[in-house]
Amino acid sequence: MAFPQQVRIVEVGPRDGLQNEPGPIIPTEIKVELINRLSAAGIRHIEAASFVSPKWVPQMGDAAAVMAGIKRHPGVTYSALTPNVKGLEGAMAANTEEVAVFAAASEAFSQKNINCSIAESLARFVPLIEQARAADIRVRGYVSTVLGCPYQGEIDPAQVAAVSRELIDMGCHEVSLGDTTGAGTPLKAKQMLAEVTKAIPVQQLAAHFHDTYGQALANLYAVLEEGIAVIDSSTAGLGGCPYAKGASGNVATEDVLYLLQGMNIETGIDLQAVVQTGHWITRELGRHNGSKVAQAWGECSR
Template identity: 75%
Template sequence: MALPSSVRIVEVGPRDGLQNEAGPVIATDIKVALINRLAAAGVSHIEAASFVSPKWVPQMGDAAAVMAGITRHDGVAYAALTPNLRGVEGAIESGADEVAIFTAASESFTRKNINCSIAESLERFVPVVEAAKRNNIRIRGYVSTVLGCPYEGDIDPSQVAAVSRELLDMGCYEISLGDTIGVGTPVRARKMLARVANEVPINQLAAHFHDTYGQALANLYAVLQDGISVIDSSVAGLGGCPYASGASGNVASEDVVYMLEGLGIKTGIDLKELAATGNWITQQLGRNNGSKVGLALGCSS
């Protein structure tokens, strides 16, 4: 299959990236500024917040304030992660354009993280999905550990396909396939995708590949050839891998956009502005920039 002419980048830095930051809680105005800068750079889909208990995810405790503080750009979807009914109600009140629910392809991972089975996790999402539908809000589904689990090792692609189909049937318009610990390789990624595409149309699938072992870009290039046209990434590579101390987690948005531009694939994103945003946020956080492209461009913020 030919490469897509354009790719939609789902920017997960403000949520999936910042929620893993150690140390003091990041100021609300910094989160708001990050989201505004990403939108100004041309990012059309931003995961802006997570409506979860501050007890469990302190960095996301100000989700409502963040959503209230951002400057909405036309054509930009502002999404929120909503693990339960209370979360989706908060997202609806905050004016989220889209909500996301998440489960995993690994029973062990699901039990370790949310203390229930995969089937039970899906049952818990029924009222969340119903509430979103009543309010005409789109639902996106995440499947973690699609290429490997820290507890079970390799994951059978048929299991990924089964869980993805459940989310589709539940009402998710798109399913994001997450290589949570970044152990995938191109051949394994394509094999997994081929099996999932038997259950879910390829145009309703997205790739969320972590870069723990430095394979994310190679894996993304592989699945682009098989029809993937939506990629999740994080500015400056924000967000580490909690299962490998010191390892990188999310693939950097700048690196993905640079690769796509080199392939002649449009994203609608201004790479220099994106890189400047990556440099700015890492300065605010006092951490190193995880984007090789961001470092190479040396953009001023």
């Protein structure tokens, strides 16, 4: 299959990137400015918040205030993670047009992460998805540990396909395939995708690859070659997974954009603006910028 001519970037930095940030709670105005800068750079899908219990995810406790504070650009989707019906109701009250639900391809990871089996987690989503669709809110599904689990090891691609198919059948318009530990390699990524696309058209799939082992860009190239045209990424490589030992951040949006530009694949995004945004947010957080492109270009990007 040929490479896609255009790729949609789903920017997950404001949610996946910030939710596990240690230290003090990040001010709402910083989150709002991050989202506004990203949409001004041309990113058309931003995962902006997570409607979860502040007890469990303190950094996302101001989700409603963030959604109320952002400047909404026409044509930009501002989505939120909603793990349960209560979260969905919060997202609906905040005028969220798309929500996301999470499942795992690993039984062990599901138990460690949300204290229930895969089947139980999927069953919990049924009323949420029904309620969302009744309100004309799109639902996106995530499947984690698609290329390996920190507790279970290798994951059968058929299991990834089965969970992904269930999410589509329940009403998700798209499923994002997550390499939670970043342990995947290009061949494994291709093999996994080959199995999943027996059950779901590639047009309904996205890649959400972490860069723990430095393989994310290679893995993305491999699945782009197979027709994937939606990529999740995080500005400055922010984020990680608290349930996966050693799992560093998501692949950096800047690095993905540089790759796609070099392949003449359109994104509609201003790479320089994203680089500048990555430098700004990492200064605000007092942390290292995980983007190789941002490091190479420096503060005075071209």
